[in-house]
Amino acid sequence: MxxxxxxxxxxxxxxxxxxxxxxxxxxxxxxxxxxxxxxxxxxxxxxxxxxxxxxKPDIDAIERQRMLDQIITEMLARASSYGLSFEDVLTGLQQRKERSL
Known part of the structure; x- marks a missing residue:
């Protein structure tokens, strides 16, 4: 979009x-x-x-999304190299968020 x-x-x-x-x-x-x-x-x-x-999303939002996509892609590739699934990463992120609150 x-x-x-x-x-x-x-x-x-x-x-x-x-x-x-x-x-x-x-x-x-x-x-x-x-x-x-x-x-x-x-x-x-x-x-x-x-x-x-x-x-239409604003240009800043598009650039932020592009950067976020790059970060996520790199994170998932690295996690996969350690045998971690997408769900493992998602669970870890959710747990991290809960600890931050």
Whole structure:
């Protein structure tokens, strides 16, 4: 969406389908969809699905997302080299967040 690859009105995969496609927990997809809906990037229509919204992310948000993607990619590659799964990393991040609160 940030790069403009998805046009407004494009229907997104269901939570279940995206979770299967990415091999992640459906709750992760739900949280991501919910956050993007709060930011106005997505619109959810009960019974119809989730769609790309009309709002465009600002350039700073795009740059932050690019940097975050790079950090995550590097972190997951390193974790994988130690035999850790995506879920292991996610659990570790959640535990770290709880300790920080």
């Amino acid at each position: 940030a790069r403009g690859d998805l046009e407004p009105g494009t229907q997104l995969p269901t939570v279940r389908q995206l979770a299967v496609d990415l091999s992640i927990n459906p709750n992760t997809v739900i949280r991501a969809y919910r956050q993007m809906e709060i930011e106005g990037l997505l619109e959810t229509h009960q019974g119809s699905g989730t769609f790309v919204g009309d709002r």
